[in-house]
Amino acid sequence: MAVAERSARSLGRALSSLCIFILAGPALAYEFPFDDPFVATVVGTPEEYRADLDVKVPLKRRSIEIFPDREVPDIFFYDSKLRYSYALQKGPAPLVFMIAGTGGSHDGSTNRDLGRALYKAGFHFISLSSPTHSNFVVSASASNVPGHAFDDAADLYRVMETIWAKLSGKADVTDFFLTGYSLGAFNTAFVMKVDQERQTFNFKRALMVNSPMRLYSSISLLDRMLENIPGGEDNFGQFYQSLVDRFAQVYKRSDELNLSEDFLYKVYEIYQPKDERLAALIGTVFRLAAANMTFASDVMTDYGYIKPSNVKLRKGSDLTSYNHVAMRLGFTDFFHAYFYPYYKAKNPELTRTSLIEKMSLTSIEDFLRSADNIYVTHNEDDLILEPGQIDFFRDVFGERAMIYPNGGHLGNMMQRDYVAHIIELFQR
Numbered sequence: 001m002a003v004a005e006r007s008a009r010s011l012g013r014a015l016s017s018l019c020i021f022i023l024a025g026p027a028l029a030y031e032f033p034f035d036d037p038f039v040a041t042v043v044g045t046p047e048e049y050r051a052d053l054d055v056k057v058p059l060k061r062r063s064i065e066i067f068p069d070r071e072v073p074d075i076f077f078y079d080s081k082l083r084y085s086y087a088l089q090k091g092p093a094p095l096v097f098m099i100a101g102t103g104g105s106h107d108g109s110t111n112r113d114l115g116r117a118l119y120k121a122g123f124h125f126i127s128l129s130s131p132t133h134s135n136f137v138v139s140a141s142a143s144n145v146p147g148h149a150f151d152d153a154a155d156l157y158r159v160m161e162t163i164w165a166k167l168s169g170k171a172d173v174t175d176f177f178l179t180g181y182s183l184g185a186f187n188t189a190f191v192m193k194v195d196q197e198r199q200t201f202n203f204k205r206a207l208m209v210n211s212p213m214r215l216y217s218s219i220s221l222l223d224r225m226l227e228n229i230p231g232g233e234d235n236f237g238q239f240y241q242s243l244v245d246r247f248a249q250v251y252k253r254s255d256e257l258n259l260s261e262d263f264l265y266k267v268y269e270i271y272q273p274k275d276e277r278l279a280a281l282i283g284t285v286f287r288l289a290a291a292n293m294t295f296a297s298d299v300m301t302d303y304g305y306i307k308p309s310n311v312k313l314r315k316g317s318d319l320t321s322y323n324h325v326a327m328r329l330g331f332t333d334f335f336h337a338y339f340y341p342y343y344k345a346k347n348p349e350l351t352r353t354s355l356i357e358k359m360s361l362t363s364i365e366d367f368l369r370s371a372d373n374i375y376v377t378h379n380e381d382d383l384i385l386e387p388g389q390i391d392f393f394r395d396v397f398g399e400r401a402m403i404y405p406n407g408g409h410l411g412n413m414m415q416r417d418y419v420a421h422i423i424e425l426f427q428r
Contacts, residue, residue: 030404032412037381038278040411051419053113055120061085061107066140066162073299075313079138084163085111086126087119092172094204095124096426097160099191101182101410103289104130110181113414114422121423124171126163130183131155132289134296144300145342146293147215147334149359153190160191161200176201177426181410182384185211185376186361192374193367205373207425210382210410213392214360218384219331225283226330228276233328239280282383282409291326294334305338361392368396375400375425377418379407 031049034040063081072080084106096118100111106127118125129136131152137144140159143151178201180188185208192206212218229239298305299313306325307313329337336352344350357363368374376397380390393401402421404412412418 030415030417032404032407032415034408034411035406036275037379037383037406037408037411038275038282040381040406040408041282041383042278042408042411044411045414049416050414051117051416053116053120053414055116057087057116057119059085059087059107059112059115064163064166066159067142070139072138073313074315075299075317075319076134076138076296077315079135079296082129082139082159083107083135084126084128084159085115086124086163086167087115088124088167088171089119089122092174093122093124094175094177094426095126095171095173096177096179097201098125098127099156099178099180099184099187100128100130100133101180101184102130102132102286103292104182104184105133105135110410110413114179114181117414117419117423118426121427123177123426124173126160126167128156128159131187132183132293134292137293137296138300141297141300143342145297145339147339147359148343149186149190149215149363152187153194156187156191157194157198157200164201175204178203178206179209179422180211181209181413183212183215185209186215189361189364189368189374192371193364196367196371203373205375205426205428207422208374208376209413209422210378210384211361211376211393212384213389214356214362214386216332216335216356216359217386217389219335221384221386222283222286223330223332225279226287228280228283230280239284287327287330290329290331290334291323294329294338295322295326298338301342303338303342361396365396372400375402377402377404377421379404379409379412381406381408383409 032040033046033049034043061083062085063083065081070080098111098114098118100106100108104110106129111127115125115127131137131141132146136155136159137146141152141155142158146152178188178191178195180186188206188208189211192203195201195203226233229235231238295306297303298307302309306322306329313319340350340352340355343355361368374397376393378390378393378401380403382390390403394403404418406412407415407418
């Protein structure tokens with residue numbers, strides 16, 4: 001699951017050893033400076049290791065209606081249409097759909113960087129928000145309850161078809177490709193299953209970047225990271241404010257207001273936070289994503305989880321009390337108190353265990369083993385995987401899996417050799 005469009009990249013340079021690793025398959029020399037997965041996840045790739053993304057991208061930001069007859073509550077008047085972005089080459093080219101990670105927007109920094117790399121390599125691209133982003137929940141989710149692997153895939157495919165119907169006359173497309181990072185990578189696997197059945201795009205190849213294996217395992221790990229807040233989760237508000245205050249202090253010392261990895265190094269050099277604080281930071285960003293997702297879903301369904309049922313929220317409604325409640329509820333709370341009861345009501349025989357297993361790549365393992373056009377990149381030390389789960393990707397995908405020795409969760413995604421591998425895979 002993505003660190004909410006890298007807003008977790010809030011602290012910067014660790015003086016760790018340089019790791020040089022010769023990867024199987026193409027002879028790529030992989031250099032990444034952080035052996036600590038917490039530092040890698042938060043800091044990202046230093047400038048000297050990053051891919052060259054110097055290209056002018058003619059990015060277009062648009063919105064589209066997915067459910068014309070849907071009534072959207074007044075509080076979400078700005079979310080009635082789904083927002084997306086795209087960039088088209090002037091001539092014939094392959095097109096890549098990109099799916100953002102947990103809570104991620106179509107135009108978040110990770111999608112923007114990947115889009116630049118793809119466009120520079122000669123691809124069209126269409127960038128989509130995560131099904132867990134509030135705009136997607138409100139405007140494009142059939143159920144308004146995100147997190148179900150199969151339902152989210154159906155929603156994403158419907159969105160892709162709708163957008164492509166609008167853009168098909170503007171682009172000369174030679175082949176279709178699909179990729180996603182973190183939760184978007186997990187979504188990618190299930191979207192490929194839909195495409196096998198629907199065959200609207202007949203994706204030539206798909207790439208899953210740092211995917212969770214079992215969603216419940218990953219969300220549990222992320223929720224537990226907040227236990228590292230000094231004083232526990234009860235001090236969440238104080239901890240969050242301290243982060244804001246420290247950013248303000250570093251801005252005063254910085255020559256320019258620029259949230260690049262180089263700026264983030266300055267934060268790290270000044271404060272040198274321990275892994276416990278970095279874990280708390282990562283957990284905080286995911287908690288923000290969970291709160292936004294859950295509130296949007298609860299309002300749309302009028303379930304009564306955060307907002308009392310039948311309370312109508314208007315454009316000017318005070319949301320302070322709801323925000324306080326939402327920020328105390330993690331992904332696992334959402335699963336047990338809202339997500340599972342919602343699907344249990346549809347299927348009384350459903351158990352928590354069976355639903356957890358269904359929301360796992362193991363539920364489509366046979367498909368993934370046989371789908372020779374689905375590839376994986378991952379990191380040995382990814383923080384969203386439980387011990388041993390990385391072996392699932394080795395076993396199921398075999399030579400279609402590129403496992404890097406370090407990088408944490410998405411920390412090395414813009415490393416030059418990593419990007420070169422992505423581009424090479426789509427150019428085959």
